[in-house]
Amino acid sequence: xxxxxxxxxxxxxxxxxxxxxxxxxxxxxxxxxxxxxxxxxxxxxxxxxxxxxxxxxxxxxxxxxxxxxxxxxxxxxxxxxxxxxxxxxxxxxxxxxxxxxxxxxxxxxxxxxxxxxxxxxxxxxxxxxxxxxxxxxxxxxxxxxxxxxxxxxxxxxxxxxxxxxxxxxxxxxxxxxxxxxxxxxxxxxxxxxxxxxxxxxxxxxxxxxxxxxxxxxxxxxxxxxxxxxxxxxxxxxxxxxxxxxxxxxxxxxxxxxxxxxxxxxxxxxxxxxxxxxxxxxxxxxxxxxxxxxxxxxxxxxxxxxxxxxxxxxxxxxxxxxxxxxxxxxxxxxxxxxxxxxxxxxxxxxxxxxxxxxxxxxxxxxxxxxxxxxxxxxxxxxxxxxxxxxxxxxxxxxxxxxxxxxxxxxxxxxxxxxxxxxxxxxxxxxxxxxxxxxxxxxxxxxxxxxxxxxxxxxxxxxxxxxxxxxxxxxxxxxxxxxxxxxxxxxxxxxxxx
Amino acid sequence: xxxxxxxxxxxxxxxxxxxxxxxxxxxxxxxxxxxxxxxxxxxxxxxxxxxxxxxxxxxxxxxxxxxxxxxxxxxxxxxxxxxxxxxxxxxxxxxxxxxxxxxxxxxxxxxxxxxxxxxxxxxxxxxxxxxxxxxxxxxxxxxxxxxxxx
Numbered sequence: 232x233x234x235x236x237x238x239x240x241x242x243x244x245x246x247x248x249x250x251x252x253x254x255x256x257x258x259x260x261x262x263x264x265x266x267x268x269x270x271x272x273x274x275x276x277x278x279x280x281x282x283x284x285x286x287x288x289x290x291x292x293x294x295x296x297x298x299x300x301x302x303x304x305x306x307x308x309x310x311x312x313x314x315x316x317x318x319x320x321x322x323x324x325x326x327x328x329x330x331x332x333x334x335x336x337x338x339x340x341x342x343x344x345x346x347x348x349x350x351x352x353x354x355x356x357x358x359x360x361x362x363x364x365x366x367x368x369x370x371x372x373x374x375x376x377x378x379x380x381x382x383x384x385x386x387x388x389x390x391x392x393x394x395x396x397x398x399x400x401x402x403x404x405x406x407x408x409x410x411x412x413x414x415x416x417x418x419x420x421x422x423x424x425x426x427x428x429x430x431x432x433x434x435x436x437x438x439x440x441x442x443x444x445x446x447x448x449x450x451x452x453x454x455x456x457x458x459x460x461x462x463x464x465x466x467x468x469x470x471x472x473x474x475x476x477x478x479x480x481x482x483x484x485x486x487x488x489x490x491x492x493x494x495x496x497x498x499x500x501x502x503x504x505x506x507x508x509x510x511x512x513x514x515x516x517x518x519x520x521x522x523x524x525x526x527x528x529x530x531x532x533x534x535x536x537x538x539x540x541x542x543x544x545x546x547x548x549x550x551x552x553x554x555x556x557x558x559x560x561x562x563x564x565x566x567x568x569x570x571x572x573x574x575x576x577x578x579x580x581x582x583x584x585x586x587x588x589x590x591x592x593x594x595x596x597x598x599x600x601x602x603x604x605x606x607x608x609x610x611x612x613x614x615x616x617x618x619x620x621x622x623x624x625x626x627x628x629x630x631x632x633x634x635x636x637x638x639x640x641x642x643x644x645x646x647x648x649x650x651x652x653x654x655x656x657x658x659x660x661x662x663x664x665x666x667x668x669x670x671x672x673x674x675x676x677x678x679x680x681x682x683x684x685x686x687x688x689x690x691x692x693x694x695x696x697x698x699x700x701x702x703x704x705x706x707x708x709x710x711x712x713x714x715x716x717x718x719x720x721x722x723x724x725x726x727x
Numbered sequence: 728x729x730x731x732x733x734x735x736x737x738x739x740x741x742x743x744x745x746x747x748x749x750x751x752x753x754x755x756x757x758x759x760x761x762x763x764x765x766x767x768x769x770x771x772x773x774x775x776x777x778x779x780x781x782x783x784x785x786x787x788x789x790x791x792x793x794x795x796x797x798x799x800x801x802x803x804x805x806x807x808x809x810x811x812x813x814x815x816x817x818x819x820x821x822x823x824x825x826x827x828x829x830x831x832x833x834x835x836x837x838x839x840x841x842x843x844x845x846x847x848x849x850x851x852x853x854x855x856x857x858x859x860x861x862x863x864x865x866x867x868x869x870x871x872x873x874x875x876x877x
Contacts, residue, residue, distance in 0.1 A: 282867045363755045368840065395778050399738050402774035406745060409771065420753050420764060421745075429804040448810075449839060452795055452803035494835035621839030623830045624855050630814070631822070635869045640818040647814060658794045685760040 238586035241286050242594060246383040250283075250291040255595040258298025259602065263613045264621075265312045269299015270558045274352060274442045275625060277565055277631035280592050285569040288589050292565055295589055296558055297349055300501060300541050301599045304341040304534055305610050308333060317501030317537040317689035319510035324364035324522065324529025335467045337474070340527055342603040343471060344534030347483060349596040352491050352542020356549070357589040360578060363550035367575035372686065373694050375574075376679035379672040382497040382553045383665060384707040387502075387713055390662045402662045403652075405676075406671025407432055414678040415685075427641045432649075434564035435636055437670055440649020441631045441656070441663055442557065448650065449657060466611070469604045475527040482512050482528055483535050490536030494543020497555045497668070501537035508536035543591070549585055550575060553672070557664050560671040689722050730791040735783030742775030809833065821874030827856045 241247060254276075258269040272295045280288035303314030308325035321341065328337040358414035370378075383401050390397025410421045411431030422428040423506075486508040512532035513522040522529050544555040552574030554560035566573045572580060578585050633646040656663060687693040695701045749768040756763030795803050809832060816825035831852035835843060863869040 279863075279867070282869055395781050396734075398774055399734075399778045399782070402742075402771050402778065405774070406771040409768050413767075415761065416764055418754050418756070418764040420768065421748065436734050444810075448803065448806050451806045452799045454799075454840075461775075543786060568865065617838075619834050619836075619841060619843055620851055622837050623833035623852075625832060626810070627826055627830055627855065629858070631826075631863070631871065634817075634872060635863065638870055640814065640872065643814050643817065647810065650810070659730070659737075660791075661734075673767075681735070681762055682764070684762045685758070688760050713761075 234582040235586050235590075238582045239592050241587050242290065242590045246284075247287050247290045247591070249382065251294045251591055251594045251600055251640040252289045254291040254294025255298035255598045256602065258295035258300075258595075259599060260298075260613055261295075262299035262302030263305040263314045263610070265306050265310070265314055265614075269295050269302075270561065271443055271446070271625065272299065272622045273558060273561045273565075274435075274438045275628050275632060277438060277561060277568065277710075278636050279628075280565060280569050281435075281636065285571065285584060288565065288569060289438050289562075289584075289588050290591035290594075293592045294560055296562065297541060297592050297595035298599055300347040300538055301349070301596075301603070302613075303337070304345070305539075306614060308341060308530075309611055310614060315466045317505055317540075318501070318533065320505045320533035321530055323509065324525050324527075327523065327525030328530070333525070335470060335607065336472070336527075337525075337530055338466070338603075338607050339469045339471045340475060341534050342469065342607070343476075343599065344483075344531050345538045345603070346492055346596055346600040348487060348535040348538025349541050349599075350593055352494070352539040353589055353592045353596065354542075355491065355547065355632060356542040356545040357586065359546050360550040360585065360589075363546065364575040364578040367551055368399045368579070370403050370575075370699060371697070372679040372683040373697050373700040374703065376550060376676055376683055377694065377700040377707070379676040379679065381703045381707040381710070382547075382555075383668050383672060385497045386556075386668050387665045388710040390665060391646075393660065393662075394714065396659070397665045398668035399659075400656065400663065401669040403656075403661070404666040404671075405673045407437070407670055408673030408677070410581050414674060415681050427639075427645070429467070431647065433633070433636055434561075434644070434671075435569065436646045437649050438561055438564065438644060438667075439633055439646050440651075441653040441667065443629045444646065444650035445653025446470065447626050447659060448654065450618075450622065466608045467606050479528055479531045482515075482531050485511060485515070487533045487539045490539025491543040493536070494540030494555065495546055497547065497553060498542075501540040503517060503570045504540045504543075505533035505537040508532045541708070545589070545592070547549065547589065548573070552577070552675070554668060560667045563671055594671075687721040729787040729796075731782050731785075732788040735779045735781070738775050738779030739783060740779075740835070742772045742777075742779055745775065768823035806833075806836070817872045817874075819874055819876045821848060821877055822860070822871035826859065827852045830855045 261272045262269045273292055276291060276295065280291060300317060300406060303318040304321050304325065306312050306314040307318040307321035308329055311322050313319045313322055325337045325341065328334065338372035387394060387397035387401050408431070410428055412418065412429065413420055419429065489508040490509060493507060495503065509529060509532050512528055513519045516522065516528060540576050544559050547553040548559045548563060549556060552563065554563045558711040561571050571584065630643050630646060633642045634640065636642055656666065683693065684691065694704060742748055745768055749765050749772065753765050753768060794871070813825055813829045831848045834848040834851055836847065837846070860871070863871055
């Protein structure tokens with residue numbers, strides 16, 4: 232409890248509160264604009280946050296994440312175009328409600344749903360993380376290797392349409408972690424005698440290249456400027472009819488559970504949870520035919536679920552050091568930049584800092600609620616994003632951000648290499664999430680693997696004779712094999 | 728050739744190059760019981776070769792959508808060129824002038840259809856350059872490129 236109070240003391244410092252507010256606002260704006268996302272803001276801020284106090288840096292990064300998850304519903308409701316895929320299902324009923332002239336009601340439901348999803352899920356994460364970490368510290372390198380391996384295969388297995396390309400992405404990410412000195416034996420690998428490569432590739436260079444630089448270049452090439460706000464209706468302010476809330480309490484609780492659970496699984500997250508909870512709400516409804524016509528149930532379900540996924544994703548990130556998606560991978564990278572080793576020992580070694588992460592997310596959720604309640608009338612303005620102003624600033628900030636890591640233009644050249652790699656991956660259709668996850672986990676995976684073999688005196692079978700490791704590896708293998716078997720069976724069925 | 732096949736060939740060649748470099752350039756471990764620093768590069772190479780071969784050999788699913796079409800190719804090359812020139816100028820002349828020029832140019836490029844006036848782009852570039860300088864140098868006490876030729 233004293234750790235929580237100490238963390239609260241840190242959070243309530245004016246500079247930290249300011250970071251929470253600024254981060255939440257940046258995330259909210261970028262999350263609302265279709266084509267941009269909070270992940271982009273985290274990418275830009277990652278190298279800059281290096282110069283800040285870790286508590287302030289993480290208050291900023293977590294607030295961007297929370298704000299970004301929250302903001303994406305605005306585009307869904309007002310334009311019928313989600314800011315990010317996490318609010319895709321919200322378009323079905325949210326936009327229908329807007330077309331009926333009830334945009335204020337839809338936005339109000341979305342606003343409250345965001346808070347009801349995020350805040351309790353963070354509180355649950357706050358309680359669950361120390362418990363899970365206490366169990367996780369008892370695990371050996373066999374289990375950690377298996378856990379990291381499972382996280383990557385789960386992400387690969389849901390690679391859109393092409394698992395082989397998912398594996399190519401994972402292989403490339405893994406390969407890039409091997410540039411520089413190897414763990415344990417400090418053997419030089421793939422540096423080609425270059426001083427600049429001996430330290431390996433920095434997280435910021437990779438993130439900026441893959442996520443920001445290449446996206447801006449392609450948006451310019453394709454002349455993508457996002458939709459202009461076509462909303463001409465009148466917004467009256469925050470108001471939710473009592474029955475909209477009371478009749479949806481079971482729906483809210485169910486959607487919260489779905490979001491929390493899906494958020495916990497690597498590779499799933501908000502983009503999946505909003506669809507699953509919408510489908511579940513529809514299937515459990517007495518009036519499923521009304522879904523899609525603009526009913527409150529169809530907004531509560533996806534918006535509570537996608538925001539509950541935040542808390543779900545925080546649990547493996549803090550308790551196990553396993554990222555669930557690109558954004559959590561960046562946050563984990565941020566921890567490494569600040570010299571904090573993610574994983575179960577983090578909770579033990581830095582309890583105040585861990586609670587500070589949770590509390591800053593809670594604070595961001597609260598600030599988000601207040602800003603959305605009082606700023607509801609300005610939501611349409613957010614969607615008229617001046618891309619010609621945003622993109623140049625982001626591009627310059629990205630390149631200067633990587634410069635300040637080393638004070639060397641070589642870092643910018645490295646970032647340019649990753650921009651080129653990002654463009655190639657886009658051309659080749661290689662998904663970025665397996666790549667990033669492998670890049671984040673690759674180094675520690677190799678350490679765990681080599682330690683496991685060394686501790687077992689060369690005995691590889693220990694990976695399968697230790698129960699937890701065996702279960703995790705079986706899940707990993709199953710996640711890859713089962714979709715292939717299913718596909719083959721479906722093909723045979725279709726042929727017969 | 729279908730794009731998947733091209734990607735397959737590139738991936739296979741990359742995997743083969745990594746396997747070759749690992750065998751010839753990475754020292755084996757002399758620690759007893761340690762599988763050594765070659766194992767993971769070999770695993771990466773194995774994944775890339777196997778997946779590359781699958782992509783190169785299997786029948787591609789449908790026609791690939793063109794990556795860039797017509798004028799998009801020109802726009803793509805222009806923005807790549809602008810970024811390369813910016814990096815060179817940053818190295819040569821430091822932060823202030825190249826950043827101002829880069830933001831202004833990108834602003835005009837992205838805002839071509841909106842017909843963003845030059846004065847507006849210049850004002851915006853000056854504001855952004857100023858904000859970055861104040862935030863990085865004065866508030867965060869960081870250094871920005873000063874230029875090798877100045």
